[in-house]
Amino acid sequence: MTAVTTLDTPAAVTSSRGPRGLLWAMLRLHRWALWFWLLLVAVGAGALLWAYGPGADAAWAEYHKAGCGSTTPPDLGCDLIGPAYTRYDTFVGVGAGILGLAPFLTAAWAGGALIGRELESGTAQLAWTQSVSPARWLAAKLAVPAALLTTGMLLLTLLHRLLWSTDGPLRAAMGSRSWYQGTTFEANGTLATSYALLGLAVGVLAALLQRRALPALGLAVVVLALLTTVLGTVRPYLWPLETLTNKHEYPAYIGMVVDEGALTSTGARVADPICVDNTKCLAEHDIVGFYRDYHPSSHFWPLQLVETGIVLAVAALTVLVAFRLLNRRTGAAV
């Protein structure tokens, strides 16, 4: 037998340009998914850029034309929504919606087409007997989509932040979108990207568990929905809350309010008996002030980064389990 070295021989006789080896195989096999992702990113980026430029201008023009924005306080009816603002809102919604939907599409695709279908039809085994160890195969299946997802999601996130940084007055005028609301919160930071990576990991593990495309697709989407729901519920408690207190009425509403109520003279927190201005009632209940537990907008990054850390840790753990499972099943040395 001839000794074979895989490293120092020139790659192939008919050297064509472009990606090589496992990377080529990944891009070629999932060409449709790649095009779809590029299209999705292009649509999202286009929508956000349009909203940032002409969309916002048209909404402002409409607002001023209605005689709003010149007097303070604004006229009644200035928060009524006109067609230009509706269009603007739709485009923002498309951009943010793609950021929100991408993790679920990723999970479905990873569970179905990326891994599940290959295990079901035996093409995974084909790769494993074409000099690619299962571990390398899985690593490529994870790394290539992860790189493309991260790039696309970060690009859309940056565009969303660009839009967010300039449309503050419009948001204030129309009373729409706050920094802490679900989609906005995720689209403005590292969370949307990390959820997409979590979707990839969950889809891969679901497929390795189910070994069939459609059940894996279903399982991946359901599990990701559960994970996002749980994390969304615990989100306010991932960073210490700040508290505002006030003597006669509630403190101003200035951020993500998590808890509120009344304070007694001993400093105990009680449910508001809703006395409003009735001093007798307040005295009866021994109410001396009110409090609000909240996150100011300066907590955006701490909250964002803690949750990102958790999501990425869960994703890493999922990937680890996936590799373990594959290794146990194939008995393969790396």
Place this chain on the structure above:
Amino acid sequence: MTGVRAPRGPRGLIWATLRVHRTALIFWGLALTAATVCLVWMYAIADDARRGNVPCAEPAHDGYPSCSSVEAITVDDTYTQGIALVTTALTYAIFPVAAWAGGALVGRELENGTARLAWTQSVTPARWLAARLAVPAVLLTAATGTVTLLGLWARQDDDPNLVGDWYYPDVFLGTGPTAVVYPLAGLALGALAGLLLRRALPAAGVGFAAALLLYNLLERNRETLWPTVTRAEAGGFELPRSAWQMGWNDSLTRATYHPRSHFWPLQYVETGIVLAIAAAATLAAFAVLRRRTP
């Protein structure tokens, strides 16, 4: 008596359809049970929820209860969330149904050849497709119909403070015949995608996308499905909460809106459109099948 004893339960093609899609059937059963349990529970706490959501005075006078006692009741939040959860799930049923119909019901069978297995088991392709569509359609209709009726029962007096205004997208879709026909349209669109693409995963994706498109197109254009009412008064006026407001002129003296009485006309038109799409997709599916098989 003939020699072979017939087993009890469904027979023939119906049995075959149910057996092949047992996981989906179990999922259907679980979803229906969960929705039923939730709505019965909501009905049970409906009265308490209404006591937690009434005008109050501090201190109690003129027959108004004291606000502290009303505020202490938190069951109204549970009620609102429970009703909203089931209603939203009901209106979103079209999406998993469309993906499932494209992927598992039709696409997978055509991809791996089990459809042909059925066609060689003395079942004509048309009868095969008819069974594949009819059985899920009946089960879906039964489930969505039940949940819609239970929802109306649990909503009781439709207090908008608790269950939302009639023109909210979810509330509108979840409280009338639209709740039943949307999943049927999803079924038909998914099946058509499955027959056209003949592969499970692409069909699931296209079925889902078609459902998404239909849902969003109708949601964006719902208010145009019936002529609005215009009311104009010099000096301005206010519209009741039950009015679905479309727009005002600049001086707030003229408004266009849908009054509550437009709920049924809007429902009928939308139901008709969705049913027509479902029927067209079903006919197209049969036509595709006939062109492809002898």
Place this chain on the structure above:
Amino acid sequence: MTETAIEAAALGKGFGRRRKQALDDCSFRLLTGSVCAVVGPNGAGKSTLLSLAAGLLRPTDGTITVLGAAPAAVRERLAYVAQDKPLHPQLTVADTLRYGRELNPGRWDDQVAERIVAEGELEAGARIRTLSGGQRTRVALALALGKRPELLLLDEPMADLDPLARHQLMATLMADAAEHGTTVVMSSHVVAELDGACDHLLLLGAGRVRLSGPLDDLLAAHRLVTGRADASLDPHTVVESRTTGRQTTALVRPEGPLGPSWQATAPTLEELVLAHLRAPEAPALRLDDVREAAV
């Protein structure tokens, strides 16, 4: 001394929670350069054995060594074609060959792969999805041979081919194997397909090794005998015997000279295999080490 291509020691593989044994306590040895037929009824464990040898499954008991190492460590040096010939349906024939080239850097031989495809008159631009079963088999074999394996594992390779293509492809395969000294392990339940091509036999039944060894030695160890029904076959091992009227026909492993009352002939491969398949209780026979001892 000849090297060992595959060596299994007490190899076992169970599936599922209840550990249903697909393979149980299998031991055999195959020398490099052999062409080995793995024969057995449906469900005997042929596919499981080939998957284990290809490093696609982990054994639950025992060990399997391929080309002197664990199967997973010699991935580049072995090729495997699964029973249902999995290929990516969305790729074209040319892309499928490129797939092999990209995944086997430094090893891939374009000429071999393209010759096999060309013999089937396949268009390079045709998608795998549109090919017939036989054409897919051809592409799958091209993918396996293109990586220049030292050990070629084929699971029911010829099942989808017409007789002409089967003959032609088998000839290509054997010529290639002979030229490069490739070890070939081929499973089949069609014995006729293997006759004349193989020099080694592995007969599996219910997950166990029934017969294993060089084909000539195995055939030489058996005799097909005919005689009167009341004659005794002691002390020979009777694999299977059938009595029609007053005459008995039996396949035996002689333990010494057969008596004059028996007419003995050498069995064919098909007779040897069929007799063992019909008699699942017959004792196993391993002759793997005979040749090595003789060398």
